Structures are given as structure tokens and as C-alpha cells.
Amino acid sequence: MDRQDQHAPDQYGPVRPGVLGRLARRISGGRFRLLLAAGAAAFTLTAGLATPMNPAPQHAAAADSGKKVLTVAVAQSVDSLSPFLAVRLVSTSIHRLMYEYLTNYDPKDNHAIPGLATSWKPSADKLTWTYTIRKNSKWSDGQQATAEDAAWTFNKMMTDQAAATANGGFVSNFKKVTAPSPTKLVVELKKPQATMAALDVPIVPKHVWDKVGDFSKFNNDKKFPIVGNGPFILTDYKPDSYVKLVPNKHFWRGAPKFDELVFRYYKDNDAAVAALQKGEVSFVQDLTPAQAAALKSTSDIKVNDAPGRRFYALATNPGAQAKDGTKFGDGDPSLRDKRVRQALFLATDRKTIVDKVFQGHAVNGEGYIPPRFSTYYWKPSGDQEQTYDPQKAAQLLDEAGYKKNGDGKRVGKDGKPLNYRILCHATDPEDKAVGKYMKEWYGKLGIGLTVDCLDNVTDPWLAGKYDLAFDGWSVNPDPDYVLSIHTCGALPQTPKDTGATDNFICDKQYDSLYAKQLAEYDPAKRATIVKQMESWLYDSDYMSVMAYPNAVEAYRTDQIKSIETMPAKAGNIFGQDGYWSWWSAVPADSDGSSGGSSSTGVIVGIVVAVVVVVGIGVFVVMRRRSTAEERE
Numbered sequence: 001m002d003r004q005d006q007h008a009p010d011q012y013g014p015v016r017p018g019v020l021g022r023l024a025r026r027i028s029g030g031r032f033r034l035l036l037a038a039g040a041a042a043f044t045l046t047a048g049l050a051t052p053m054n055p056a057p058q059h060a061a062a063a064d065s066g067k068k069v070l071t072v073a074v075a076q077s078v079d080s081l082s083p084f085l086a087v088r089l090v091s092t093s094i095h096r097l098m099y100e101y102l103t104n105y106d107p108k109d110n111h112a113i114p115g116l117a118t119s120w121k122p123s124a125d126k127l128t129w130t131y132t133i134r135k136n137s138k139w140s141d142g143q144q145a146t147a148e149d150a151a152w153t154f155n156k157m158m159t160d161q162a163a164a165t166a167n168g169g170f171v172s173n174f175k176k177v178t179a180p181s182p183t184k185l186v187v188e189l190k191k192p193q194a195t196m197a198a199l200d201v202p203i204v205p206k207h208v209w210d211k212v213g214d215f216s217k218f219n220n221d222k223k224f225p226i227v228g229n230g231p232f233i234l235t236d237y238k239p240d241s242y243v244k245l246v247p248n249k250h251f252w253r254g255a256p257k258f259d260e261l262v263f264r265y266y267k268d269n270d271a272a273v274a275a276l277q278k279g280e281v282s283f284v285q286d287l288t289p290a291q292a293a294a295l296k297s298t299s300d301i302k303v304n305d306a307p308g309r310r311f312y313a314l315a316t317n318p319g320a321q322a323k324d325g326t327k328f329g330d331g332d333p334s335l336r337d338k339r340v341r342q343a344l345f346l347a348t349d350r351k352t353i354v355d356k357v358f359q360g361h362a363v364n365g366e367g368y369i370p371p372r373f374s375t376y377y378w379k380p381s382g383d384q385e386q387t388y389d390p391q392k393a394a395q396l397l398d399e400a401g402y403k404k405n406g407d408g409k410r411v412g413k414d415g416k417p418l419n420y421r422i423l424c425h426a427t428d429p430e431d432k433a434v435g436k437y438m439k440e441w442y443g444k445l446g447i448g449l450t451v452d453c454l455d456n457v458t459d460p461w462l463a464g465k466y467d468l469a470f471d472g473w474s475v476n477p478d479p480d481y482v483l484s485i486h487t488c489g490a491l492p493q494t495p496k497d498t499g500a501t502d503n504f505i506c507d508k509q510y511d512s513l514y515a516k517q518l519a520e521y522d523p524a525k526r527a528t529i530v531k532q533m534e535s536w537l538y539d540s541d542y543m544s545v546m547a548y549p550n551a552v553e554a555y556r557t558d559q560i561k562s563i564e565t566m567p568a569k570a571g572n573i574f575g576q577d578g579y580w581s582w583w584s585a586v587p588a589d590s591d592g593s594s595g596g597s598s599s600t601g602v603i604v605g606i607v608v609a610v611v612v613v614v615g616i617g618v619f620v621v622m623r624r625r626s627t628a629e630e631r632e
Contacts, residue, residue: 068589069282070261072283073276073281073284074265074285075286076265077240078094081221081226083204084156084164084167085165085215089575090263097232097583098234099204099230100202102199102201102203103120105476105578107568107578107580108567110477110566112198116133116134117132117134128186129186130186130187133145134252137229139228140225147179147183149204150177150185151178154174158171158177162215168500169484169490173193174188176188191519194518198476198480208227225246230248231256232245232246233248247259256583267455269284269291269429272284273287273291273554276295276555279559285552285573287554288552289358295554302556302557303552303554304552304565304573305361306551307372307551308550308572309372309474310473311472311545311548313472313543314344315503315543316541317329317331317332317464320463321506322499326494328464338541340396343392345544346386346388346389347442347445356437357437358547362550365544366378366379366545367380367534367535368533368537372548378535380535384539386538390445397445409446419449419450420467420468422452422466423452423457423469424470426453431453431470434470436451457469471502473485476577486502486503487510488506488507489511503542505540510533516529551575559588560586561586561587561589562585563586564581564583
């Protein structure tokens with residue numbers, strides 16, 4: 001997801017590495033898995049940009065200003081502009097534009113490449129890591145970005161629980177972080193940590209953030225422009241309406257070529273597709289099969305249909321709990337019985353979901369890591385695999401003591417029938433479609449199902465007030481984050497706090513495996529442990545991965561000449577593990593030449609504006625973690 005991008009807390013996002021949840025996501029895809037809330041008020045854009053109230057086609061080159069504008073339709077609200085709090089894919093994707101991380105991921109094959117750090121090296125015992133910080137990165141207010149900024153960022157997360165809300169898991173094993181010089185960062189670990197070249201943590205400027213008081217309440221959304229050192233500078237933001245960024249012309253890697261990038265919110269994806277057809281937006285994501293089919297036959301529009309980084313799952317509530325042992329929420333107690341959970345999964349026909357709902361734009365779900373990440377991809381063995389088997393499901397329910405009464409309803413010893421609620425994202429057509437199938441499948445078993453499609457699934461999810469939920473995360477090249485959200489350490493400290501947990505799983509065996517993979521530097525051995533964790537998650541029946549959705553997106557070729565996918569050969573454009581898509585995008589009328597100067601001689605010249613327009617409704621960001629398709 002990413003949580004950050006794994007967040008995919010996803011569109012749906014936790015990530016959802018992500019967070020634009022599926023946002024992952026659900027976010028996207030993040031997404032999340034996705035991504036979810038309704039907006040505050042209608043926002044009228046300035047001249048040169050089309051709005052729902054002004055349907056006349058508007059193209060990348062605005063006639064009145066000559067600006068080249070790339071407008072992206074999104075389906076997820078920003079949860080926070082603070083990189084210490086945000087987990088939705090849309091938010092973490094924006095942060096990748098604003099701030100540098102120590103390292104980045106190569107868009108071709110996902111291997112670690114320089115970011116703010118030009119190199120990194122561990123000590124012989126792997127307990128001390130030294131990073132060389134680049135000399136050619138400046139904050140947008142002119143000050144030099146140094147190792148002290150990175151040290152301050154990590155130390156703040158290590159000492160302030162609120163600052164650790166989004167990314168605390170990355171530093172929980174840190175013992176000490178220092179900056180002996182402006183270009184030298186030293187991180188001392190308690191024990192070896194395999195994610196040291198994959199720390200998905202935005203580095204912030206110390207001279208700005210050390211003035212912040214309460215990190216749990218600071219959303220970084222009042223003073224503009226926001227100081228950053230990424231390819232774009234955030235200049236304005238209106239909750240649930242828009243976020244605007246301008247180019248950082250001094251970005252060390254070079255600036256993108258569009259003059260402006262606009263992310264605009266559409267609660268109704270049909271409206272977003274119509275806007276694409278009219279030329280009001282340049283890019284649309286999370287297309288349904290019908291939308292993709294229609295757009296493929298439309299001139300000046302290209303559909304990108306590639307293996308995604310998200311999984312789409314059915315999650316159960318095994319009993320919400322906090323680290324202090326307090327139980328909370330109102331999940332049905334029958335779901336604490338593994339036989340009941342397994343029966344529900346055996347009664348869910350994943351093939352029908354892939355064939356009928358996604359109509360082939362997905363592949364059958366199995367392990368926790370999508371097949372795109374081949375190093376960690378896992379499949380159950382023949383004897384282990386849980387295929388669609390309603391007869392076995394009925395047998396398990398009988399064994400668990402939930403037999404049918406005279407009316408054909410499953411009842412427990414207390415005589416109460418099994419009736420479940422499933423959290424559904426109101427903006428997600430897949431959730432609604434799968435919910436209809438599940439209602440039919442479970443009905444044949446004698447189980448009632450209420451599909452609760454809500455604009456905001458975050459609050460009931462965090463409060464443990466659900467039985468089942470459509471879940472999903474955007475997974476990062478390094479799987480650590482999406483694995484961490486099922487550890488005991490991810491639980492909220494108390495019921496009133498916000499944890500990083502996905503669905504309140506806490507098991508000592510799983511935690512032991514998690515610790516082992518984190519400390520294993522040998523890639524092959526670590527992959528073996530990760531697959532053991534996936535096997536454990538599969539057998540525990542706390543959640544069932546139903547499908548791996550494709551990234552189905554479309555853009556106008558009369559506005560965008562070319563744009564980078566990740567991975568390059570067959571990958572997604574939206575919600576990447578980096579800033580490559582929007583940084584690389586070339587306007588359709590461009591000759592490909594650089595619009596500015598750069599010490600690296602790469603691409604130069606872009607302004608980015610992120611606009612999220614929401615129709616009606618009020619959304620107050622009270623929580624920082626996104627669930628289901630809202631994670632990164």
C-alpha cells in the first residue's frame with residue numbers, strides 16, 4: 001500500500017501502501033485496496049479549467065493562459081496533508097510529489113535507487129546503516145536539505161506516538177539516529193532490519209516542522225506554499241475540493257513538462273468517464289469493464305489495462321481489541337470460530353467474482369501478495385487450497401453448532417439466527433456487485449447478509465462495528481508494511497486511539513514470523529519466511545483474498561503524448577511506488593525538449609495542481625487510517 005504506497009494504506013488502501021485507497025484506496029488503489037468520503041461544497045475552478053458546471057471541453061493547453069494542464073479524476077478524499085498522519089493512497093501519492101524519501105524504486109524493476117540519499121551501506125553486523133545525503137537537494141524556501149532533516153524526522157517518529165501514526169513501523173526497531181555531518185546520516189538498529197533500503201518515509205524540513213506542537217492535530221493544511229524538496233510544491237488546498245501544486249524547478253532530477261496537474265474528485269465514476277470523453281479531464285482510473293470497453297472505441301483515448309499492485313479481499317471481524325486488552329466493537333461473536341469464517345470463504349465463488357464482476361480484468365485471488373511481485377508471490381498447495389465448496393461450508397457450520405431451523409435459517413444454541421453486516425464502499429461498483437452475489441450465496445447456506453454501502457467506512461471499521469468488510473491494499477515492492485498491519489503491535493493502544501491494524505488480528509506465531517522476515521537480509525530466505533506468513537494468513541481464515549484487480553485506466557492522447565507506467569512493460573499509472581507517472585508525462589503538443597535547466601539534464605518544466613472537486617456533503621477528518629479500498 002503503499003501503505004504509504006502500500007497503503008497501499010489502498011485506494012483503498014489501510015493501503016492502504018496506501019493510502020488514493022482503493023484513493024488504497026477503495027484507492028485506487030490503494031486500495032487501500034485502494035478511498036472514500038463525500039466532500040464539503042461545490043468548488044468553481046478558475047478560468048481555463050472545466051468543471052461539472054461548465055461542460056465545454058477543455059484541453060491541456062488552456063487557451064487563455066497557454067498552460068499545459070493535466071487533469072486527473074480521482075475517487076478518494078485526502079485524509080491529511082501531514083506525512084506523519086496520512087495513509088490513503090491519494091494522500092501518500094501527493095506526499096511522494098512533495099517530499100523526497102531516502103531511497104526510491106526504479107520504475108522498470110522496483111529495485112532500490114537513490115533518493116535523498118545517494119548511497120547507503122551497513123556495518124559488518126548489519127546493525128548500523130550509513131547514508132550519504134545528496135548535496136544538490138534544496139527545500140523550496142531555499143535552505144539546503146541535509147542529514148539533520150532526516151535525523152529529525154526519524155527521531156520525531158521514535159519519540160512522539162502521534163508522529164508515528166502513519167509510518168511508525170519503519171522506525172520501531174531504530175535504536176539511535178544521528179547526523180554527524182550535513183551529508184552523513186547514521187541509523188543504529190536494535191537488531192537487523194531488511195527494509196533499510198525501503199523506508200517509505202517522507203523526509204520533512206526540520207526548520208519548519210520543529211515548530212509544530214500537537215502532531216495528532218496538525219494536518220499541514222493552513223500555511224502555503226508548503227515547504228518541500230520533491231518534484232512539486234503544494235501551494236493551496238481546500239478539504240474535499242482541491243490540492244494545488246506548482247513545479248519545483250530546482251528538483252535535482254529535473255522537473256516534469258506539464259505546467260499544471262489537477263486531481264479532481266468525482267464521487268460518481270460515470271461522471272468522471274463522461275468528463276474524460278468531453279476532454280474536461282486527462283486521466284481516469286478504476287474503470288469498470290463496461291467503461292473500459294466503451295473508452296477503447298473512443299478516439300483520442302488510450303486504455304491502460306495491466307496487472308495491478310492491489311489485492312481485493314473479504315475481511316472478518318474476529319473481535320476488535322486494543323493493546324491494553326480491552327475488547328470493543330460489536331462484531332458477531334460467531335466469527336471468532338474459525339470454522340464459521342472458513343465456511344463463509346468456501347461459500348464465496350472467487351471465479352464468479354473474477355469472471356462476472358471484474359469480467360476478466362482481474363485474476364483469481366490466492367496469497368496475500370499479488371503475482372506482480374513474483375519474489376513474494378505465494379500459492380496454496382493442492383490440499384491447502386480452499387475452493388468454492390458450499391457443501392463443505394454447510395458441514396462446517398453444522399459442526400460449529402449453527403444448524404438450520406425449520407425456516408432454513410442457521411441458528412446458534414441461543415436460538416439467534418446468523419445475520420451479518422458487510423461494510424461496502426458506496427463509490428465502489430465492485431463492492432456492490434460482489435455484495436449481491438454474496439447475499440445469494442450466503443442465503444442458500446441459511447445466513448442473512450446486510451450490505452452496508454457507506455460513503456465513510458473508516459469510522460465503523462476503526463470502531464470494530466462491523467462483521468464483514470470488503471478489504472484491499474496497494475502493496476509496495478517491499479511487503480513489510482502490509483504484513484505489519486496484522487501484528488499485535490498494530491493494534492490501537494486503547495479503544496479511543498487509532499492503530500495501524502487492518503482487522504484486529506493478533507497472534508504470537510504470526511508475530512514471530514514477522515520479526516524473522518524483518519531481520520533476514522538474505523533475499524531468498526526472507527522470501528521463504530514471507531511466504532510462510534502468507535500461508536498462515538490463508539489458513540487462519542481471518543481474511544480471504546478474492547481477486548487481484550488489474551489497473552484499468554484511461555487517458556486522452558490529445559492531451560498526453562506519453563507517460564511512464566510502473567513497471568515499465570506492463571504496469572499502472574496511478575498510485576505508483578514513486579512520482580514517475582506525473583513527473584514523466586509529456587504534453588501531446590510537446591516536442592519533448594526540456595522546458596528548463598537541470599544539473600542532471602533530465603526532464604524540466606512543470607507545474608502541478610491537484611484539484612479534488614466534491615459535490616455535496618461534509619467530511620471531517622477525524623481518523624488517520626483508511627480502510628478497505630481507501631488505503632494506500
